Amino acid sequence: MAAPSAMNKQPWEFVVVDDPEMLAKIRQDMTYGRQETPLAILVCVNEEKARNDLNIDSFWIQDCSAVTENILIAVSSLGLGAVWLGVFPVDDFIIALSKTLQLPDHVIPFSLLYIGYPDEQKDAHTKYTEEAVFWQQYGNRYSK
Numbered sequence: 001m002a003a004p005s006a007m008n009k010q011p012w013e014f015v016v017v018d019d020p021e022m023l024a025k026i027r028q029d030m031t032y033g034r035q036e037t038p039l040a041i042l043v044c045v046n047e048e049k050a051r052n053d054l055n056i057d058s059f060w061i062q063d064c065s066a067v068t069e070n071i072l073i074a075v076s077s078l079g080l081g082a083v084w085l086g087v088f089p090v091d092d093f094i095i096a097l098s099k100t101l102q103l104p105d106h107v108i109p110f111s112l113l114y115i116g117y118p119d120e121q122k123d124a125h126t127k128y129t130e131e132a133v134f135w136q137q138y139g140n141r142y143s144k
């Protein structure tokens with residue numbers, strides 16, 4: 001929850017699930033997320049907390065992305081493994097998880113994290129590629 005958030009609204013809320021029956025229901029809801037782990041965390045936005053004076057209503061997507069990434073980093077620092085499953089903006093997943101986890105209307109599920117014990121430890125690696133970086137203006141190649 002140390003993640004940055006637009007206007008410091010911290011609009012995120014979390015549902016932590018370790019009940020095997022609930023985890024099984026969640027796996028049914030997630031077509032591309034059937035991994036079996038002993039823990040899941042659903043990251044949600046509480047739209048009432050996200051409301052701001054500028055009436056900009058979608059900054060929360062960035063807030064929830066930052067908080068999700070922070071969880072991944074924290075999980076990894078504990079020697080555990082996690083996978084980020086995209087929930088928002090897929091209507092089927094939003095509707096199914098909202099029902100399973102009894103979310104009120106003003107709470108929208110954003111991402112689901114499955115957390116468990118990794119089968120393998122991978123060395124830290126980068127996906128850095130110069131092709132994705134431009135210098136001063138788009139189109140100018142950047143090289144180190």
Ligand SMILES: Cc1cc2nc3c(=O)[nH]c(=O)nc-3n(C[C@H](O)[C@H](O)[C@H](O)COP(=O)(O)O)c2cc1C
Nearest residue numbers: 030031032033034035083084085086087088111127
């Ligand atoms: C928004 C988002 C949605 C994702 N959805 C899924 C998913 O539904 N199922 C899954 O197995 N992985 C999902 N992932 C994980 C990606 O597949 C994974 O990050 C990518 O393949 C790169 O692998 P790496 O993170 O191990 O480097 C998602 C990641 C993000 C950021």
